[in-house]
Structure formats: structure tokens, C-alpha cells
Amino acid sequence: MQRYFVDQPASPKEFELPKDIAHHLITVMRAQPGSQVEVVLADHRVYLATVTATAPARVKIVKDLDRNSELPLRVTLLCGLPKTKEKPEMIVQKATELGADKIVFFESARSISHWAKQKQAKKLARLQKIADGAAEQSHRNRQSQVTYSPDLTTALVDNPADQRVVAWEESAKQGETSALHQVLTKMTPGQSLVAVFGPEGGLTSQEVEQMQKAGVIPVGLGPRILRTETAPLYFLAAVSYASELAVNHR
């Protein structure tokens, strides 16, 4: 069923839809009075709703579907700004599908791209729209938030977390299992996790050192060299596997 995010409190039970959603639901999807739709309200809960009018479009909440598809951990990705326009778009779309809470692009030492100040808002708006579409399509309860930081230091300061890791090829195995597995198995549902990824060409050893001094843990993502847009997706899948599939379910 079609799902929409509506920034509206769970009460009142009947309300008018914002213009863009109304256009998609009525004009594109050809909904009629009586058509059913899922809406995620400001409380991040999924409700079944019925269309009550089409001009203007109004829906009435039928019931709380009590569905949750959010990762148990709140994951923020800090991604070194890639070279091309397509890669941030792909990272945002796929990371939203895979459950990221927030995606931050920062200018890393080896980033070739630079977002001029006057273009940042427009670029972010475009990426946020991709995130919002992916959140609907993947049936999330939350829309990933996309932001920009001028540099790594700002990105780290602006995004505190219970645990912080950096994807680092040269990360050695520490102890019996990998550093990533050790971090993930000690985290508990509701905790926040920041993960840092380099741009093409990777992070510099100074950047990694700076992070290690700040307590960010270097983690390997297996023995293959992953592209800058593939590493965050591997990471989110690993978080899902470890926290949603490999754990005991009550």
C-alpha cells in the first residue's frame, strides 16, 4: 500500500493533506473517496487512513497499524564528499532504504568536490527529496535526515553518539573477532552509532589519527576494497544483520 509521511500530530483524526502528497495520491495514484492509504504522522507511527474527499484531498485515520521498521540502533553516516553528483544521490537513496537515521556529507582531506555556501541549501533539498521518497518506498517510520558539514571536525562535534567508528581498510583484527563485531555486540537497542567513511582515495592517516584520539574506533569491512558509495551500504546491512537477524527474538 502507498505510504506517505505527513508532518501532522496524530489528532485530529481527519485532516487535509499537503499539496504535494494530495497531487501524488489523487492525480498520480488516482485515489477516490474510500481508497485506503498508509500515513506516518509526526509521532513516527504508521496509520491506516481512508480518503474522505479529493478536492481538497482529506483523509481520516482508521487505526494505528503498530508497525515498526526502524533499525534498533540510530545510525548516522558521516561520508567524505564524493567526486560526482550521482554518488551522494545513490548513498542517500540506498542508506535510507537500509535504515540510516541521518546522512552527513563532509569535506574530507581528499574530497575533490566542494559545495559552495550558496549552493548547499539547493543540493541538500534535492538529496532530502531523494531520502523522503526512499523512506516512503522502503516503508520506514522515519525519514533519514541529510545534512552537510564543511569539515570532519565539525561533522564529529555536531554528531555525538554512544559509539563512533570509522571504516578503515587497514584496521587490524583486534582479539578474536573483528572490531565491528565487537562494537555491534556490545550496543543495546535505542543507542546511537556514528560511522565515518572516506571519499574516493580514502581518508588520510591524519584524519584517522585525529579520530582515534577522539575515541572513534577503526573497523574493517572485510578484505575487499569497497568503493566510497558501497562501504556505507555494507555497513548498514551489517548493522541490520547483527541487530535484527542474528539476535534472539522474544
Add this chain to the structure above:
Amino acid sequence: MQRYFVDQPASPKEFELPKDIAHHLITVMRAQPGSQVEVVLADHRVYLATVTATAPARVKIVKDLDRNSELPLRVTLLCGLPKTKEKPEMIVQKATELGADKIVFFESARSISHWAKQKQAKKLARLQKIADGAAEQSHRNRQSQVTYSPDLTTALVDNPADQRVVAWEESAKQGETSALHQVLTKMTPGQSLVAVFGPEGGLTSQEVEQMQKAGVIPVGLGPRILRTETAPLYFLAAVSYASELAVNHR
């Protein structure tokens, strides 16, 4: 260091490079006599080699680097043919990076695309080239093989494996942990694993039933709806996490 796959036995120790590799190494990368390069020979081992001549280009094996970046499990993906040309390309590139042994596109009940017989060889050659490039770039020891099957039955018959799973949204949790975790934890290094993925719109329940009768295990990939090109990448990352990062290392 630049890595090339050369279909050539490990002896003799000095040999002429194939034309396409010679062109890339000498013309694009501007290698000189004495330049070093990694070559993966027909034995799937990685060797350090030195350029001994440039016209024609020749290299001499220096030593076996004894590096292995292959997944412990040999994974074959059977992917329902997606609608657009871009999605198979993305699946092939990313799945190669993430360690797939073989990628098979098959015409699923809901596949909208169809590969006419006379176009199959050309389409496969293009995808194989993408796979070969991704194998070099991600420093694999093997190049993922890309093939085509006219239908699911053929794809399954042509690809036997120690374990077979199908990504199925409606797969229930079985027992304490997920079906995927149960499959992965009982597999041992060297075993083969086939995983089936639907096209846009998913597999039909008849297709899933047919597979279940043949012993293919339905597995869920978490609570979010993944696009047809995202599910295989999640799967490979989960296999890597379970078999390379979450296991005890000797």
C-alpha cells in the same frame, strides 16, 4: 597498486601481456620497465610482477603475495531480470565488489524486460566487462561470472549448491533467530550458497512455492522493503559479516 587478471598459468615466470591489459598498463597508467604491478594468474593467486618491456608489454613474476580476499562461501546470485539497463549493471558492479562468485539474471514471472536470444551474448559481454573491472578495483582473486537463464527452473537446475535461499519479504522468523542467520551459521568455508531475488514487484507466490518444494529456504532481510538492486547487496554484506567479521579468527 594496479591489479590485472591474466589468464595464464603461473609458469613461465615471464610473459607477454594481452593487448587490452598492455594498453591500460603502458598507455593509460604510463608504466615503464621496472614498474611494479599485481597480476592474478589462472591459479587465482596474486603475484607481484615487474614490467620488463613495453613494446610489446612483458612482465616478470617477482613473488606470490599470498593474498586472499574471497568470501569463505561461494555465493551465486539468481536475480529476477530488472526493468532498466542500469540496475543489472549496478548489481554486477556492486555484487562483484562484495564478493559474489556468480551472478545469474533470469526471466522471472514479473520481469518486464526480456533479453532476445540474439542480444544475450552482447548484453552479457557488457556486464562481464563491468564485473571484470570491479574485480580488479576491489582486489578480488576471482572475477565474478555473469550468465543468463531464460527462466527460474533453468536457473535453479543450472546452479546446484550446498544451500539455497530465496529473499522473501513475507518470510517469518523461524525459531529464535532469523532463517538467514540459521543458514549462515551452519555453513562451513568452501561451501556454495545460491540466493534468489525477485525483480521489481517481487517474486510471485507460485515461484516461492516452487522453490520451497525444491528445498530452497525463504529468508527475510530485515523489516524494510528493499529495492530489487539493493537486496542482493544487503545479502552479500550479511554473508561477509557473518563469515568474515563475526567469526572467531585463528
